[in-house]
Amino acid sequence: MDYTEIFLEMLQFLQFSYKKFPKFMIEIMVDKHGIPLNEIKPLKFKFRKEGILLILKDRGYIFTLNESFFS
Numbered sequence: 001m002d003y004t005e006i007f008l009e010m011l012q013f014l015q016f017s018y019k020k021f022p023k024f025m026i027e028i029m030v031d032k033h034g035i036p037l038n039e040i041k042p043l044k045f046k047f048r049k050e051g052i053l054l055i056l057k058d059r060g061y062i063f064t065l066n067e068s069f070f071s
Contacts, residue, residue, distance in 0.1 A: 003035045007043045010035075011053060015065040023061035 010029045014021045030040055047053035052069050056062045 003039050003043060004046070006033050006035060007039075007047070008052070009033075011047070011065055014063075015067075020056060020062050020064045023063065026063065 007030070010033050011026075014025060014029060018025070026044070027037070027040060030037065035043070044053060048055070050069075051066050054064050054066050056064060
């Protein structure tokens with residue numbers, strides 16, 4: 001099953017709610033959205049590669065979304 005759409009909606013919710021969110025929030029949210037834990041790493045990689053999910057390097061494992069992607 002392709003969880004791309006669900007993962008994107010979940011990330012948009014995190015972005016809307018928090019702007020910046022830690023890695024553990026993604027892990028909590030995927031469980032609530034029925035995405036298997038083994039899908040987290042490939043989905044994060046895919047979204048980072050596409051430039052949607054950004055790591056704030058100076059903040060450790062804090063993420064945000066590339067807002068220009070949604071404009």
